[in-house]
Amino acid sequence: MTQSRGRARFGILVPFTNTNLEPDMALLRPDGVSMHFARMGGYDQDEIPDADQMHGLGAADLDEPLHLLQGVRPDVILYGCTSATLTHGPAFDRALAERIKADSGAETVTAAGALVHALQTLGVNRIGFASPYVSAINDLAVGFLAETGFETVARSEVSDALDNYGQGNLDPQAVFDLGLATDHPEAEAIVLSCTDMRSVESIGRLEAEVRKPVISSNQAMMFQAMQLAGISEALPGYGQLLERERL
Template structure:
């Protein structure tokens, strides 16, 4: 994926369409380098583009703050070493991970995207814990947006996924407060 050092040229190409907001859609790319890198990347994108910028990892933290979730279960298609960085990222934001569900072997981007909504639901269920305030489904490739509402219904608690969190943050920054039904508690609530 693109990092802070090699993002300028692609951003300049993108600016021809004059977007209102830019979503940096790779959760693990910024999770792996920590919150400071995540903030610097978002600032760099905004500096080069002049456009509001949301990262997936930053949006997950914002979503958890909106929901008041301080303890989470984490489900992802990442291997344990990458999940370790996700746990550390969340911890730096004051969020404790109380349970994890992860891939036993590395999955390619295509394999992450090929996970069915039922497989994502099962992974999210494995990440549940009595002490978890919410479940985090981390990975923009994973088809988790299709599983969020079902997971919430099954567990009786909020579930946040990377794409849903980015959409919530984008709508909030753009001043769009209308609820979005069918994609979990986060999008169904007012954003103001």
């Protein structure tokens, strides 16, 4: 029988228009882990989520959602927006994680930091990068990853500037196509960045096609959160990263 609680509590901060992070975490949830969500603002739902909007989200006051999330006494807190800290840079991302941990007492994972951690764990250096972001955010994302030691040898992006709901409405086939378009002979892994993109459902199929690891924001966050919670068993079906046991 599947156990829904008793092993660890994960508290997850999610942008208020995001519709896919919670379902993804339900798919990825390890046995015995309960998940608790608080929604955060700091951007305009009616604007295109460009670099300025996501920069604003990254700098937004987290006191209220973090206070509400602390009510469940989570063991690990996940900051569930990748582009919010990609637009600020690695130092900001690390400082945000440290601040959340200091304020909450919980171990902390950021989506952008989790991508870096996953790639380091896999020992890759060159990647293909795909996302539903506008080009300016992709430029910042590639720069962020370069600062943390990863060379982007190919990148794929959508042709139109998607609004907040357009990003979340991409279906798994569209995500698969986006990921496949960034495959490159020199890429050792494919990165699918965005917590509101339905990447988790496409990882296994895409890995079978490109024969290399595929990393998504939500999968990478779960991987790191499980490590921090001392949960070591493999989770099959969602890519090589989660199919390996964690020490």
